Amino acid sequence: MPLLALSSxxxxxxxxxxxxxxxxxxxxxxxxxxxxRSGSGKSTLLRCIxxxxxxxxxxxxxDGRVFEPTxxxxxxxxxxxxxxxxxxxxFPHLCVERNITLGxxxxxxxxxxxxxxxxxxxxxxxxxxxxxxxxxxxxSGGQQQRVAIARALAMEPRLMLFDExxxxxxxxxxxxVVRVLDRLARDGMTMVLxxxxxxxxxxxADTIVFMHQGRIxxxxxxxxxxxxxxxxxxxxxxxxxxxVDPSARRRVRTGMTFPCRRRSExxxxxxxx
Amino acid sequence: MGRSFGxxxxxxxxxxxxxxxxxxxxxLVGGGIVGLFxxxxxxxxxxxxxxxxIGYIELFQGTPVLMQLFxxxxxxxxxxxxxxxxxxxxxxxxxxxxGAFLGEIWRGSIQAIPRPQWxxxxxxxxxFPKQLWYVILPQAARISIPPTVGFAxxxxxxxxxxxxIGFVELTRAGQLMTNATFRPMIVYPIVAALYFILCWPLxxxxxxxxxxxxxxxGIKQHF
Numbered sequence: 001m002p003l004l005a006l007s008s009x010x011x012x013x014x015x016x017x018x019x020x021x022x023x024x025x026x027x028x029x030x031x032x033x034x035x036x037r038s039g040s041g042k043s044t045l046l047r048c049i050x051x052x053x054x055x056x057x058x059x060x061x062x063d064g065r066v067f068e069p070t071x072x073x074x075x076x077x078x079x080x081x082x083x084x085x086x087x088x089x090x091f092p093h094l095c096v097e098r099n100i101t102l103g104x105x106x107x108x109x110x111x112x113x114x115x116x117x118x119x120x121x122x123x124x125x126x127x128x129x130x131x132x133x134x135x136x137x138x139x140s141g142g143q144q145q146r147v148a149i150a151r152a153l154a155m156e157p158r159l160m161l162f163d164e165x166x167x168x169x170x171x172x173x174x175x176x177v178v179r180v181l182d183r184l185a186r187d188g189m190t191m192v193l194x195x196x197x198x199x200x201x202x203x204x205a206d207t208i209v210f211m212h213q214g215r216i217x218x219x220x221x222x223x224x225x226x227x228x229x230x231x232x233x234x235x236x237x238x239x240x241x242x243x244v245d246p247s248a249r250r251r252v253r254t255g256m257t258f259p260c261r262r263r264s265e266x267x268x269x270x271x272x273x
Numbered sequence: 274m275g276r277s278f279g280x281x282x283x284x285x286x287x288x289x290x291x292x293x294x295x296x297x298x299x300x301l302v303g304g305g306i307v308g309l310f311x312x313x314x315x316x317x318x319x320x321x322x323x324x325x326x327i328g329y330i331e332l333f334q335g336t337p338v339l340m341q342l343f344x345x346x347x348x349x350x351x352x353x354x355x356x357x358x359x360x361x362x363x364x365x366x367x368x369x370x371x372g373a374f375l376g377e378i379w380r381g382s383i384q385a386i387p388r389p390q391w392x393x394x395x396x397x398x399x400x401f402p403k404q405l406w407y408v409i410l411p412q413a414a415r416i417s418i419p420p421t422v423g424f425a426x427x428x429x430x431x432x433x434x435x436x437x438i439g440f441v442e443l444t445r446a447g448q449l450m451t452n453a454t455f456r457p458m459i460v461y462p463i464v465a466a467l468y469f470i471l472c473w474p475l476x477x478x479x480x481x482x483x484x485x486x487x488x489x490x491g492i493k494q495h496f
Contacts, residue, residue: 052392071400078398089393093411103397106407155397 001064003028003190004049004159009058011044011214018044019055020214026159031191033201033222036211037237042194045211046161049192050081063158079108082152083161086168088144090136096123096147097132100154108155115154122150126180142173146180160184162193198241202226210234278454286463289446294471296442297429299364304371304428311376316383318401326376333373339434342366346438359440367432374424382417383409415486422479426472433468443467 002025011019019041026032034042047053049060051067051074060067067077091099100122101115110118123132126146136144145165152160162181166174178200185191185204195201201208201222208225210218212233218225229235276282314326333341345366349357386409394404436445447464451457 050396052396075398075400078396083396085389085393087389089389091390091393091408091412093415102407103399106403107398107400151397 002026002061003030003063004192005061006045006049007059007061009045009048009055009060011041011048011053011055017214019048022058022214022216024209024216024219026190026192028158028190029188030207031185031189031205032193032207032209033205034192034194034209034211035196035198035201035237036217040211041214042211043163044214046083046163046192046194049159049161050083051077052083075107079155080157081159081161082155082157083163084145084148084152084165086164088136088141088148088168090144090147090151092136094135095132096128096134096136096139096150099136099147100151103151103155118154119150122153123147125153125183126150127176140173141169142176145169145177149177149180149184159190159192162191162195164194164196166195166197196241198226210237212237276454278450278456278459282450282454282460283463285450286443286446286460286467289441289443290467290471292440292442293429293432293444296363296367296432296435296440297425300367300371300428300432301425303364303368304375307368307372308375308379311372312379312383313405315376315380326380330373330377333370334377338366338370338431339437341370342434342438345369359435359438362438363432363435363440367428367435370431371424371428375421378420378424379413379417382413382420385416386412418486419479419483422475422482426475426479429471429475430468 004026006024009019009022036042048055054069097119100119104110104115105112123129126149128146166177178197182204205222208222209216218231218234311326311329314322346362349362390408391404394408433444435442447460451460
């Protein structure tokens with residue numbers, strides 16, 4: 001049984017049809033990467049999944065239960081589904097530890113001591129043990145984004161959503177965030193990502209979803225989609241990405257995210273691929 | 274001729290200062306409570322509550338504080354058929370007046386916090402009151418300090434209007450001394466100077482805070 005099942009989700013903003021009859025099932029442990037041009041409905045789809053946007057029609061089932069947007073159900077849903085945003089959205093007045101413990105203590109009623117224990121665990125997962133007392137503005141973009149991931153993980157969600165989380169980062173900081181994503185994927189977290197990181201999509205995703213004009217245009221395993229796109233729209237999208245960034249060609253081919261200087265570094269990141 | 278303006282008359286003016294301060298402080302505290310309430314109603318996810326808050330703000334910002342004072346003073350007397358002292362009437366009037374202005378200042382500070390901060394809190398499964406309490410209000414409070422101190426300065430000066438219904442604060446004391454000494458050009462400059470001494474440190478404080486918060490506020494990076 002799929003963990004998440006969307007059937008015929010439609011959403012309209014004024015005259016703009018953001019989503020048109022989108023259906024998608026996500027199995028437990030599956031990593032789904034959503035790609036597509038800006039304005040194709042990727043982020044809207046993600047925001048519908050955790051109730052930040054309400055679809056005009058269609059149903060969302062999580063864990064076999066049809067989701068109704070009552071405040072109580074929304075609160076419950078958000079304990080199960082974590083989200084990380086492009087702009088980090090950390091709380092600037094709180095230190096890293098409190099950013100992380102706020103959800104578990106204030107929303108789930110966890111004791112502060114237990115929550116701090118949990119915070120130490122999740123910052124270790126994102127390699128930021130030494131920054132636990134820092135404030136967000138003292139951290140680099142990549143570090144802030146990893147804290148945001150840790151904050152979402154501290155809710156112990158069963159599904160994680162990532163909304164273009166590397167899009168606001170300087171190129172040299174993307175690697176450290178993608179490494180965390182890779183690790184999560186390997187550890188069996190169910191993930192739905194909107195991403196422009198074709199290397200990651202190729203390497204860690206089980207399923208690629210290509211969205212165009214609010215519809216799922218093409219869907220399948222990475223090798224199939226990148227290797228032999230069926231539709232002209234996907235082919236031209238892949239071409240467009242490659243022409244902007246020629247080194248992406250190799251990344252799409254090899255699944256490498258960023259240039260590694262040493263073979264050992266490559267292994268450390270990707271295993272003996 | 275009346276008496277001359279000497280040390281005794283000056284001391285009489287000084288003794289009125291606590292009443293000006295007490296009225297300002299009382300209005301600030303009372304208005305703070307009303308204002309916080311109004312600010313939260315103003316942003317509450319309910320249209321009727323928002324309209325209620327807007328109505329309150331428009332009423333008290335759109336009418337002269339002097340009229341509010343008259344209506345409270347005479348209104349209390351007429352409504353409850355009792356002759357009220359000046360003190361409760363002026364305190365009530367300035368509390369209601371401050372509530373509207375502080376509510377609007379704080380509403381602005383709350384709305385200056387970027388929308389994604391609400392969403393991030395919401396996505397951590399926090400309820401609306403908890404989003405407000407843990408995430409939004411602490412950040413909004415820092416932004417609101419300079420305009421709030423600025424309003425306090427305005428309020429201290431506005432309390433001079435209470436003189437009209439006979440409440441003896443600094444301005445009323447000045448009027449009484451003028452009547453007794455016939456020396457308006459000695460008394461009123463002194464009264465003005467005393468107001469200045471009360472307000473100037475607050476103005477300085479507001480400027481300092483503004484500079485400090487501009488320099489340190491991390492949320493400026495977000496948008």
